[in-house]
Structure formats: C-alpha cells, structure tokens
Amino acid sequence: MTALAPPKVPDLAPAPAPEVRRSSYPSAWLAGGSLGAVVLLALMPEIISQGGLVVLLNFFILLTMATMWNLLAGYAGMVSIGQQAFVGLGGYSVVVLAVNGLNPLASIPLAAVIPALVALPISYLVFRLRGGYFAIATWVVADTAELVISSVTALGGGTGHPVPGLGSLSPRTFGDVTYWLSLGVAVLALAVTYGLLRSRLGLVLAAVRDDEVGARSAGARVMQARRIVFVVAALGCGAAGALLAVSQLQVQPGSIFSVQWAAEMIFVTMIGGMGTIEGPILGTVLFFVLQQNLASQGAWYLVILGSVAVVVAIWAPKGIWGFVSSRLKFQLFPVGYLLGGRGSTGRRR
Amino acid sequence: MAPLLELNHVTKRFGQVVVARDVSFTIEDGAAVGIVGPNGAGKTTLFGVMSGDLRADSGQVRLAGRDVTRLDAAERTRLGIGRTYQVPRPFSGMTVFENLLVAAQQGGERRGAASHSLAASALERARLSERANLRAGQLGLLDRKRLELARALATRPRVLLLDEVAGGLTEPEVREVVGIVRETLAEGVAVVWIEHVVRALLASVERLMCLADGAVIGDGEPREVLSSAAVREVYLGSEAAFEAAS
Numbered sequence: 001m002t003a004l005a006p007p008k009v010p011d012l013a014p015a016p017a018p019e020v021r022r023s024s025y026p027s028a029w030l031a032g033g034s035l036g037a038v039v040l041l042a043l044m045p046e047i048i049s050q051g052g053l054v055v056l057l058n059f060f061i062l063l064t065m066a067t068m069w070n071l072l073a074g075y076a077g078m079v080s081i082g083q084q085a086f087v088g089l090g091g092y093s094v095v096v097l098a099v100n101g102l103n104p105l106a107s108i109p110l111a112a113v114i115p116a117l118v119a120l121p122i123s124y125l126v127f128r129l130r131g132g133y134f135a136i137a138t139w140v141v142a143d144t145a146e147l148v149i150s151s152v153t154a155l156g157g158g159t160g161h162p163v164p165g166l167g168s169l170s171p172r173t174f175g176d177v178t179y180w181l182s183l184g185v186a187v188l189a190l191a192v193t194y195g196l197l198r199s200r201l202g203l204v205l206a207a208v209r210d211d212e213v214g215a216r217s218a219g220a221r222v223m224q225a226r227r228i229v230f231v232v233a234a235l236g237c238g239a240a241g242a243l244l245a246v247s248q249l250q251v252q253p254g255s256i257f258s259v260q261w262a263a264e265m266i267f268v269t270m271i272g273g274m275g276t277i278e279g280p281i282l283g284t285v286l287f288f289v290l291q292q293n294l295a296s297q298g299a300w301y302l303v304i305l306g307s308v309a310v311v312v313a314i315w316a317p318k319g320i321w322g323f324v325s326s327r328l329k330f331q332l333f334p335v336g337y338l339l340g341g342r343g344s345t346g347r348r349r
Numbered sequence: 350m351a352p353l354l355e356l357n358h359v360t361k362r363f364g365q366v367v368v369a370r371d372v373s374f375t376i377e378d379g380a381a382v383g384i385v386g387p388n389g390a391g392k393t394t395l396f397g398v399m400s401g402d403l404r405a406d407s408g409q410v411r412l413a414g415r416d417v418t419r420l421d422a423a424e425r426t427r428l429g430i431g432r433t434y435q436v437p438r439p440f441s442g443m444t445v446f447e448n449l450l451v452a453a454q455q456g457g458e459r460r461g462a463a464s465h466s467l468a469a470s471a472l473e474r475a476r477l478s479e480r481a482n483l484r485a486g487q488l489g490l491l492d493r494k495r496l497e498l499a500r501a502l503a504t505r506p507r508v509l510l511l512d513e514v515a516g517g518l519t520e521p522e523v524r525e526v527v528g529i530v531r532e533t534l535a536e537g538v539a540v541v542w543i544e545h546v547v548r549a550l551l552a553s554v555e556r557l558m559c560l561a562d563g564a565v566i567g568d569g570e571p572r573e574v575l576s577s578a579a580v581r582e583v584y585l586g587s588e589a590a591f592e593a594a595s
Binding site: 017018020200204218221222 | 400401402421422423424426427432434438439440441442443444446447448450451452454455456457459462463465466469472481482500501503504
C-alpha cells in the first residue's frame with residue numbers, strides 16, 4: 001500500500017473568500033435607470049388624462065400577471081393555464097374583506113395573500129402531474145374555483161358582486177390612487193422576481209432547467225423550489241385580481257376567472273421572451289400598442305395578434321427580447337455570478 | 350461505531366430483470382473502494398440505489414447508522430453522499446463556477462461567502478480555475494468530467510461515488526483524474542469508484558469489488574480479487590483486467 005501514501009493537500013473547506021461579482025457592468029446603472037423610469041411613471045397622473053391612466057393601469061395588471069407566469073413557466077418549467085384561479089380569488093377576496101368593513105384599497109395586500117394560502121394545498125395536488133397534464137390540471141382548478149365561487153349566493157352567484165366602500169373618494173383621486181397601486185404592484189412583482197432569480201433559489205431554478213437529475217444530485221430540493229414559485233405566482237396573480245376588482249368596482253365570476261387572462265399572460269410572455277425578466281415587459285408593451293391601435297378593426301385585430309404570435313414563434317422562438325439580446329449580448333437584469341480575476345468571458349442567459 | 354455506508358440485502362428489479370440481487374456490503378469511513386464488472390452487471394444501478402436516484406425494491410441503505418432508504422437524492426446529498434454520472438450532467442447554460450455554486454449552496458455550505466469559498470476550492474481541486482466563467486456547455490470531455498467531479502466535491506461529501514470518471518480519457522488525463530481522487534481520499538473522504546480503466550483503480554483503491562449479474566462475486570484486496578477464479582470467469586476475454594493484475 002506504499003503507493004497510496006497520501007499526497008500533501010490543502011483542506012477543501014477553509015479558503016479565503018474569492019471575489020465574486022454579479023454582473024459585468026456597474027449595477028448602479030440598472031438601479032438608476034429603473035428608479036428614473038418608476039419616478040416618471042409615478043408622475044403620469046400629472047401628465048396624461050384619466051383615460052390614459054386606465055390604459056396604463058390595465059397595462060400594469062397584465063404586466064404583473066405576465067411576470068408571474070414567466071416566473072412559473074419560463075424559470076420553473078411549470079406551464080400553467082390556470083393562473084386565472086388566483087386572479088379570481090384575489091378579486092373575490094377584496095369583496096369579502098370590503099363587505100366585512102375593510103377599505104378595499106388598503107385590503108389589496110391581504111387579498112393577495114389569500115390566493116397564495118390557497119395555492120399551497122393546491123400545489124400538493126397539481127404537482128403530482130407534469131408537463132401537459134399539469135397544465136390541464138391547473139385549468140381544472142381554475143374552473144372549479146369559478147364554479148364554487150359562483151354557487152355562493154352571498155357573493156352574488158353567477159352575476160357577481162359590487163366592491164363596497166369606494167364611494168367616498170372623488171373620481172379623480174380614485175383614478176390616481178388605483179393607478180399608483182397598480183404601478184406599485186407591477187414594480188413589486190418585477191422586484192420580487194428579480195430578487196428570487198438572484199437568490200440561491202434562482203440558481204436552483206436555472207440548474208433544474210438545465211438538468212433536473214443533476215440538480216437533485218447537487219442537493220437541490222426541486223419540489224420545494226417549485227412550490228415557492230407556485231405560491232409566489234399565486235400571490236402576484238392574486239394582487240392583480242384584487243386590483244382588477246377595485247378598478248372595475250365589481251367582480252363577476254365569468255370574467256375574473258376567465259381563461260382569457262391565462263391566454264394574455266402566455267401571449268405577452270411568449271412574444272416578449274420567456275425565461276427573461278425583460279420579455280414580459282416588452283411583450284406587454286407590444287400587446288398594448290397593438291390593442292390601442294387596432295382594437296377598432298374588429299376581427300382583423302385578432303388576425304394580426306395571431307400573426308404576430310406565429311411570426312415570433314417561428315423566427316424568434318426565444319421571443320423578441322431573446323432575439324435582440326442574443327445579438328447585442330446584453331441584458332438589463334443580470335442574475336449570473338462572475339468569479340473575479342479569472343478571465344471573465346462567461347455571460348449567463 | 351456504525352460503518353459510513355451500509356447496504357443490507359438490497360434488491361432492485363426493472364420489470365422482470367433483477368439488476369441487484371440481495372446485495373449487502375459496508376464502506377468504512379475514508380475507505381477507497383473500486384467496483385468492476387462487465388457491462389450490465391448492475392454497477393450503476395447500485396450507485397443509483399446508494400445515491401437515492403433509484404429506490405430499492407427491498408433492503409436498506411444506511412449512512413453512518415441512519416436509515417436513508419426512503420430519502421431522495423437531494424436529501425442524501427445533503428447528508429454526505431456525493432455522486433458523479435457516467436455521462437456528465439452539467440448545467441449547460443450556467444458558468445462552471447455557477448455549476449459549483451449550486452452544489453456548494455444546496456449540498457454543502459449554505460452561507461454566502463462560505464459557499465463561494467467552497468465552490469472555488471472545488472474549482473481548484475478539479476483544475477478548472479481557468480474555466481471558471483466559461484459556460485459549462487462549451488466544455489470538452491475532460492473538462493466535463495472534471496466539472497462532474499468538482500460538483501460532487503462542492504457538496505462536501507463524506508462518501509463520493511464516482512461512475513467511470515476516467516472513461517474515454519487519454520492516459521495523461523487518467524493520471525490527472527487519479528491525482529484528484531487521491532487528493533480527495535487524503536482529506537478523509539471515502540471514495541467508491543466504478544471504473545473499466547482498471548489501472549486507474551489499482552493506483553487508487555485498497556479494496557476491489559466485482560459485480561456480475563447483480564451480485565457481488567468478489568470483494569477484497571484488488572489483485573487477489575482480479576486473479577480469483579470467479580472474477581476470471583466473468584472477465585474471460587477482457588484483457589485489461591488480466592494485464593493490470595499480472
């Protein structure tokens with residue numbers, strides 16, 4: 001056994017902490033740029049009409065939903081077509097809380113937490129299924145939620161329920177406040193998503209996306225990671241639903257639980273770029289530009305929307321942002337790690 | 350004291366095919382054990398049962414006295430069973446350093462700076478420092494094998510299961526892998542190594558097990574095992590084993 005004399009080696013654990021950077025350019029740029037954009041948007045009530053604010057409010061609601069769907073499907077590989085379940089539960093939570101005397105505007109955070117709490121037990125059911133079966137199961141959950149809610153007569157059954165307690169505000173103040181709330185929720189959704197992706201969880205999600213068996217073998221608790229994402233996505237969609245209820249002054253099960261919401265989240269994320277933070281933003285902008293300019297064209301509007309989806313799916317399968325950023329080798333929201341002093345050529349997509 | 354890793358009467362079937370039949374053995378703390386056997390002998394299946402990638406149909410797997418039979422791969426990694434795969438499974442879209450960081454944070458040291466040091470140590474141990482910021486998908490075979498090894502090391506294993514890490518490598522590359530394995534052993538990590546490159550095993554292990562048809566047919570001092578009648582029989586026609594043994 002003399003051949004096996006142990007070579008002298010340093011121990012694996014105690015080494016000086018290496019220099020690790022999170023992006024190849026100063027993050028002050030990102031922080032400054034984002035802050036500037038948010039401040040500009042916050043000043044919009046002084047700049048544009050109330051009608052314009054409503055368009056932007058709906059823009060932020062869809063942006064929130066799309067960002068959540070992107071987190072679910074683009075990062076955690078869970079293609080859900082049932083996120084409207086949590087949109088609807090968020091909306092109805094506002095109604096229930098308002099009926100019990102809470103101010104609807106102040107109750108939005110709580111109304112978002114309720115769908116998240118519901119999502120936790122639901123995850124144990126739907127996580128038994130994968131891929132297409134998972135997608136169908138989420139849709140079934142959404143339809144079940146709609147059927148259950150519309151059978152509750154205290155909530156107005158199938159005809160819905162108004163949101164009480166909003167009469168005291170002037171229309172102008174109401175418009176401004178709901179606009180700011182929707183801006184706040186969208187910014188929060190993006191910030192939470194970005195924060196998650198930069199955290200240890202984000203690294204786990206990226207690893208699972210590349211090789212799930214390898215990720216488990218590296219010690220990653222894959223189910224737990226998925227469950228966190230599922231609950232966060234329910235929270236975000238719940239907040240979006242709460243905003244919808246407040247801004248429309250009423251909820252109606254057929255519309256707030258509509259699969260249309262899922263279709264829109266999926267559409268804007270796919271054309272913008274799935275699996276990138278920038279994608280849903282770009283996709284939502286494009287969707288609203290098309291909607292504002294073409295909605296009056298009737299059926300042609302839908303034909304054009306469909307054509308956009310087909311063109312993007314064929315020629316830019318990673319979405320418009322994926323198409324642009326792969327050519328410019330640039331991303332607005334870096335999530336990777338660079339080890340200092342070792343020739344930094346890596347850049348994470 | 351309980352042995353580090355213990356298999357008790359483990360049986361695993363794929364349909365009608367029995368790939369591990371009533372296998373029992375123990376691995377002591379810090380041991381260096383090689384596993385040989387013809388293709389289809391059930392070597393990788395046994396690793397799957399030990400690492401938690403596969404669930405044994407019957408029998409028990411214990412780590413330091415604790416029954417881990419029902420734990421999944423991630424939990425077993427966290428408890429100290431690290432493994433590599435025959436065909437490397439890099440996270441292709443991530444950089445080499447990020448690959449190791451996931452393993453360090455999930456399987457080893459959770460805290461920020463400590464996880465960075467752990468990943469960096471594994472990087473250096475596997476001679477991958479120059480490739481730290483390259484995407485794993487761009488690596489060649491040797492570097493993929495190094496990364497596979499480094500990722501298992503970054504989980505801070507107590508026992509490391511190596512599945513043909515020297516397979517397909519050139520002579521100097523094999524020597525380098527042997528060097529990495531011996532450094533790991535010197536730290537007190539137990540190593541169980543499946544390998545067809547018998548030279549690499551003989552340079553590293555003090556105990557050799559031979560598997561055939563799902564059962565252990567030889568276990569002991571490497572040269573004795575290779576020259577035993579039972580092992581000679583299953584290896585008849587495979588010159589590598591005899592050349593190395595003689």
